[in-house]
Amino acid sequence: MVTSMTGYGRDEAGNGQVNVFAEIKTVNHRFCEHTIRMPRQLLVLEEKVKKKANQYIRRGRVEIFITVEGESLVTKKVKVDWDLADQYVGLMTEVKDKYKLESSITLQDILQLESIFMTEEVPAVPRDLEALLLKSVSGALENLKKMRAHEGQELALDMINQLNRFGEVVAGVKNHAPSVVEKYKTRMEIKLAELTDGQIEDSRIVTEAAIFADKCDINEELTRLDSHVQQFSATLSQNEPIGRKLDFLVQEMNREVNTIGSKANDSLITREVVEMKSLLEKLKEQVQNIE
Known part of the structure; x- marks a missing residue:
């Protein structure tokens, strides 16, 4: 299940004499970082609030605001x-x-x-204020969780579309790659025939074609890209924080695409490499929002 790192939740709890309001918002962050603002008389409860938040949030910058209305503290x-x-x-x-x-x-x-x-x-902290505070925080966290889950599903749908398109481009490159060597061999035959008045050695052409084929062979990169695409798709369905893993996969995919671009001596593959890099950039932007 994909969960966004961005969200907002609010709730309140009261007993007739005092009302406690909790507001929580989260944004992107590499790790899990908390900022808690509450009346200084309640700072003794800060660790309990943080512990409660950690039950819902595993990654992101968390800002928690707690206010109290009613009886003076x-x-x-x-x-x-x-x-x-x-x-x-x-x-x-x-x-x-x-x-x-x-x-x-x-x-x-x-x-x-x-x-x-x-x-x-x-x-002068009321006796049941701790229970009210934790109740309001729990309610705000539940609302935050719903919002992050909803936004996460939107992100997942968009990433699946980008990933499917990326897979189509990879498949197209894989189908086109074998013809690159044949085209090179044909061009070389024509060029040598022009230079030697038709007196060319087949062995020389075969040798040159083999050297070229070895230099521009991208089968390994394409195979690894297929594997990364499958891993990315499978990771999206895992019920745990997946943002870092997805980020790693996008980096690996980008590395393979760069290698293909440097090895493939073909204009069509070059255009497809540009398309793949564009899709990966969009995936990367979305991955930065995933818990």
């Missing part, structure tokens, strides 16, 4: 810096004594010393 608590307050009161007392001031230090005087009061945020 933090409460604020005011603290007093008593050491600093002691210093302030001590200094005010010294000033009062030194200048023989009769007024006393009041609570209002201390409240004006803002630096001795500190506001501290205390996590």
